[in-house]
Amino acid sequence: MKTRMKMREQAANERIKNFNEVALGYNEEEAVEEAARCLQCKTAPCKHGCPAQVLIPEFILKIKEKDFAKAYEILKEKNNLPAVCGRVCPQETQCEEKCVLGKKGEPIAIGRLERFAADYGIKNKLDKAEKTGNGKKVAVVGGGPAGITCAADLAKLGHEVHLFEALHKPGGVMIYGIPEFRLPKSIVGYEIDSIEKLGVKIYPNALFGKDRNLKDLKEQGFDALFIGSGAGLPRYMNLEGEELNSCYSANEFLTRINLLKAYEFPRFKTPVYTGKKTIVVGGGNVAMDAARCAKRLGAEVAVIYRRTEKEMPARVEEVHHAKEEGIEFNFLCNPVKYIGDENGYVKKAVIEKMKLGEPDKSGRRRPVATGEFFEIEADSVVVAIGNKPNPLIPQSISELKTTDWGTIEVGEDFMTSVEGIFAGGDITTGAATVIEAIGAGKQAASSIDEFLKNGKSL
Amino acid sequence: MKRNEILEKKLLTDGSVYFKLHAPEIAKNAFAGNFLIVITHEGSERIPLTIMEYQDDWVSIVVKPVGFSTQEMVKLEEGEAFHGVLGPLGQKMHIVENQTVLMVAGGVGIAPVIPQLEELKKHNNHVIVIHGGREKDAILFEKRVNDVADEYIICTDDGSYGEMGLVTDIMEKELAEHDIDLVITIGPLIMMKYVSLLSKKHNIKTMASLNSIMLDGTGMCGSCRVEYDGEVKFACVDGPDMDAHKIDFDVLIKRNSRFKEQEDSVRL
Numbered sequence: 093m094k095t096r097m098k099m100r101e102q103a104a105n106e107r108i109k110n111f112n113e114v115a116l117g118y119n120e121e122e123a124v125e126e127a128a129r130c131l132q133c134k135t136a137p138c139k140h141g142c143p144a145q146v147l148i149p150e151f152i153l154k155i156k157e158k159d160f161a162k163a164y165e166i167l168k169e170k171n172n173l174p175a176v177c178g179r180v181c182p183q184e185t186q187c188e189e190k191c192v193l194g195k196k197g198e199p200i201a202i203g204r205l206e207r208f209a210a211d212y213g214i215k216n217k218l219d220k221a222e223k224t225g226n227g228k229k230v231a232v233v234g235g236g237p238a239g240i241t242c243a244a245d246l247a248k249l250g251h252e253v254h255l256f257e258a259l260h261k262p263g264g265v266m267i268y269g270i271p272e273f274r275l276p277k278s279i280v281g282y283e284i285d286s287i288e289k290l291g292v293k294i295y296p297n298a299l300f301g302k303d304r305n306l307k308d309l310k311e312q313g314f315d316a317l318f319i320g321s322g323a324g325l326p327r328y329m330n331l332e333g334e335e336l337n338s339c340y341s342a343n344e345f346l347t348r349i350n351l352l353k354a355y356e357f358p359r360f361k362t363p364v365y366t367g368k369k370t371i372v373v374g375g376g377n378v379a380m381d382a383a384r385c386a387k388r389l390g391a392e393v394a395v396i397y398r399r400t401e402k403e404m405p406a407r408v409e410e411v412h413h414a415k416e417e418g419i420e421f422n423f424l425c426n427p428v429k430y431i432g433d434e435n436g437y438v439k440k441a442v443i444e445k446m447k448l449g450e451p452d453k454s455g456r457r458r459p460v461a462t463g464e465f466f467e468i469e470a471d472s473v474v475v476a477i478g479n480k481p482n483p484l485i486p487q488s489i490s491e492l493k494t495t496d497w498g499t500i501e502v503g504e505d506f507m508t509s510v511e512g513i514f515a516g517g518d519i520t521t522g523a524a525t526v527i528e529a530i531g532a533g534k535q536a537a538s539s540i541d542e543f544l545k546n547g548k549s550l
Numbered sequence: 551m552k553r554n555e556i557l558e559k560k561l562l563t564d565g566s567v568y569f570k571l572h573a574p575e576i577a578k579n580a581f582a583g584n585f586l587i588v589i590t591h592e593g594s595e596r597i598p599l600t601i602m603e604y605q606d607d608w609v610s611i612v613v614k615p616v617g618f619s620t621q622e623m624v625k626l627e628e629g630e631a632f633h634g635v636l637g638p639l640g641q642k643m644h645i646v647e648n649q650t651v652l653m654v655a656g657g658v659g660i661a662p663v664i665p666q667l668e669e670l671k672k673h674n675n676h677v678i679v680i681h682g683g684r685e686k687d688a689i690l691f692e693k694r695v696n697d698v699a700d701e702y703i704i705c706t707d708d709g710s711y712g713e714m715g716l717v718t719d720i721m722e723k724e725l726a727e728h729d730i731d732l733v734i735t736i737g738p739l740i741m742m743k744y745v746s747l748l749s750k751k752h753n754i755k756t757m758a759s760l761n762s763i764m765l766d767g768t769g770m771c772g773s774c775r776v777e778y779d780g781e782v783k784f785a786c787v788d789g790p791d792m793d794a795h796k797i798d799f800d801v802l803i804k805r806n807s808r809f810k811e812q813e814d815s816v817r818l
């Protein structure tokens with residue numbers, strides 16, 4: 093059996109000096125050769141591993157037949173942002189995990205093929221902007237993958253869509269969180285342009301709940317509202333020393349670097365400081381992104397994770413890349429406090445060793461404290477232990493039912509407890525994945541269309 | 551009219567600049583105490599500025615050019631537009647009725663004091679304003695404040711205008727003469743710290759307007775966090791006006807110089 097086609101990458105010692113994309117993608121020959129490995133199983137188990145049910149064997153077949161345009165069209169049917177997903181989906185726990193080839197050898201490289209076909213579509217401008225119009229008026233709050241997808245689908249169905257985004261650039265986590273070297277911002281920019289071409293009107297710097305509210309939307313004749321405001325509130329561990337100058341939440345650190353381009357300071361005007369050594373606390377994609385950013389800013393980086401490598405929720409490829417880049421991993425470790433210098437900057441971290449105990453609700457074995465401590469010298473700390481939803485919108489619409497976790501409750505049709513208000517993505521699930529947000533945005537768009545067709549409104 | 555277009559620009563005596571901006575949604579929803587995040591050009595920093603006035607379809611701000619971002623900001627002219635303005639952000643001011651309120655402002659801190667002063671007067675309060683500045687030129691909006699405040703004391707460090715001394719010196723005298731129910735202070739952190747220490751000694755509730763380093767201004771990053779009664783609070787959503795006696799000013803003063811080295815390395 094043939095092995096999986098390798099993807100070209102920037103060499104580790106080069107890439108740690110720049111923010112350019114690490115993975116370089118397949119060329120046509122490589123893609124066709126990899127696509128030829130697909131068994132085209134009738135049952136297509138891969139499809140069931142995909143939260144958006146992308147027609148996987150179908151698009152791969154078209155790549156094999158060198159009909160790349162058709163492959164792109166098939167991808168777009170279920171997923172509005174294939175160039176993004178090809179790069180950031182955790183394929184190894186979704187589609188590729190289910191691939192029959194994976195039982196004996198390596199599963200087919202679905203993510204890489206998706207990326208190939210999507211980049212082909214973008215390069216050759218295959219997206220047609222057909223404005224239909226004459227529909228109803230819908231407001232979308234939040235310009236992340238959920239909001240973008242919902243807006244695009246509603247516009248395609250002929251509705252007038254206005255998208256409100258709090259930051260000065262739409263894209264959500266794709267623009268402020270995930271770094272350039274993993275997801276080039278030109279791709280996100282392309283997707284934003286295409287929804288504008290579909291007629292979606294985008295308002296940046298528009299914070300729903302502050303500069304406009306539900307009453308304003310009703311007055312302005314909106315018939316429905318979709319909330320895709322994500323899970324953007326940082327969590328801290330409430331440790332002594334977290335108030336120190338060079339202790340950041342991952343959100344702050346990544347926003348400075350990715351949204352505000354602090355890595356090009358002073359050409360871009362927002363600063364960031366790492367010092368010589370940065371500690372990153374956490375084991376997810378966010379932690380990997382923060383660690384690799386700090387490395388590129390010139391710091392030595394140590395990741396501190398309280399379980400073992402096996403339990404890390406990050407994409408396997410990110411962990412692999414981080415290791416290649418010389419990032420040090422400290423598993424079964426947990427910070428207990430940070431000690432600062434006289435100016436208020438981090439000087440060192442006190443770390444407790446952990447061991448694995450009984451499995452918790454998620455099935456992962458729970459880390460237990462051992463009472464054994466050690467210290468690491470460091471100049472900065474990035475806390476990447478997860479995010480929760482921002483309470484602003486639920487606070488501004490008091491009838492909205494929320495869970496104990498602060499997420500907004502929705503039914504199967506993604507409608508909230510308030511008629512005409514729909515929600516999807518991280519704001520309903522808690523921090524999850526891009527593809528789940530896309531799936532939710534898509535299904536919500538179709539429910540909203542149904543709702544409007546039945547003559548109902550906000 | 552463009553969104554965020556500058557309708558009026560005025561240079562003030564201390565080198566600060568007053569901007570009146572076209573911002574209908576913000577004007578409609580703003581209230582005394584709220585602030586904005588202002589982005590001058592694409593690629594500029596996101597800078598928090600308290601709203602001074604809000605009316606019809608415009609709002610105003612006063613910017614003191616201290617770092618490179620504010621220097622860049624004051625170069626914009628009438629007819630030009632800011633790249634982005636987000637707001638109104640933060641909590642509304644703390645309102646009381648039929649009380650005696652002492653407002654202590656330092657430097658350009660008088661600009662955000664004005665809407666709060668006007669609001670307090672609407673609620674039937676007796677309001678005393680102390681405004682301190684380095685020298686005469688630092689005393690802004692004198693007539694405006696004088697017209698509204700019940701008592702108004704100006705002081706300068708060098709005695710070149712009004713009384714000579716620090717705001718806290720004047721404050722001591724006022725505390726001795728009046729029964730003050732509430733102190734509101736807006737100005738440099740170090741001044742607010744001492745105002746707060748003094749009012750605490752006299753057991754008078756005090757609100758300070760916190761100007762911590764912010765990014766998004768919406769509760770998303772924690773850059774603005776403050777130590778508040780042993781808890782972490784975000785100045786952008788829980789403030790900017792917060793109970794001064796619960797704030798750890800020393801931590802905040804350190805945190806506000808986090809990027810000093812980087813900022814000093816760049817001069818426009």
Ligand SMILES: Cc1cc2nc3c(=O)[nH]c(=O)nc-3n(C[C@H](O)[C@H](O)[C@H](O)COP(=O)(O)OP(=O)(O)OC[C@H]3O[C@@H](n4cnc5c(N)ncnc54)[C@H](O)[C@@H]3O)c2cc1C
Nearest residue numbers: 234236237238258264265269300322517518524525526529
């Ligand atoms: C650093 C990082 C790395 C990640 N890596 C991956 C990965 O590799 N693979 C993967 O699948 N997932 C990854 N994720 C998770 C993924 O990005 C999210 O699950 C996904 O973006 C959620 O999409 P969303 O549209 O629900 O919300 P978001 O992308 O969070 O977008 C919400 C948007 O709403 C805006 N907003 C919030 N409140 C308001 C308001 N009141 N008014 C107006 N606008 C508002 C926000 O500014 C934001 O732009 C990562 C997350 C982070 C933080």
Ligand code: FES
Nearest residue numbers: 767769771772786
């Ligand atoms: S400025 Fe980001 S949370 Fe307050």
